[in-house]
Amino acid sequence: MIAAIIARLLAEVPAFKLVGGAAGFQRATENNPPATPAAYVFTVDEAGDTDTDLDDGEGQLVRVTLAIVLVVRNVADATGEAAETDMDALRSQVRAALLGWSIDPEHELLARRQSTLAAFRDGHMWWQETWTTAYYDEGA
Known part of the structure; x- marks a missing residue:
């Protein structure tokens, strides 16, 4: 995914x-990214729907x-x-690329949830976008 x-x-x-992914994000938070604009993509959490009818054959x-997480650097x-x-320009391009796009046929379309300024240091602006999708886990 x-x-x-x-x-x-x-x-x-x-x-x-x-x-990059989570490992690159960890390194970048310690020293800033080696190149910008940069993005880091990782899973924050997964939550199974407890109201799912497991007897219907679709799974949970x-x-x-x-x-x-988007990072730009501008020291102007x-x-x-x-x-x-x-x-702002980068966020617009990311929305155009991902909003309503499906990772694969098993996942729901991506939807943007929340965005927030994460940090501003050394001329680097860090912005976190939160996105959601869902899938059915059919188990074993």
């Missing part, structure tokens, strides 16, 4: 110089929350306005 989203972002958002509905001004302008 994560690999499919990373591939989609690389294919649809040419501005990205780096798109599992809702997945994903984080896509100390206020961060230039970085914010760059981030």
Whole structure:
């Protein structure tokens, strides 16, 4: 699932110089990304729907929350306005690439949930987008 989203972002958002997963995100939080604009994609949580009728043969509905952390760097001004302008453009491109797209036939269409400024340091603006999808877990 994560690999499919990373591939989609690389294919649809040419501005990205780096798109990685959770391990890359961990390294980047310690030292900033080695290249920007960058994105990091990872699963935040999965929650099985307890109201699912397991006798219907479809399995249990599992809702997945994903984080896509975007990082831009622009040191043109100390206020961060230039970085914010760059981030707005990048966020728009990410929405165009992912909103309503399906990872595969087993997953529901991606939907954007919440977005928030995560950090601004050393001229790097970090923005976290939260996305959701769902699938049926058929078990063993």
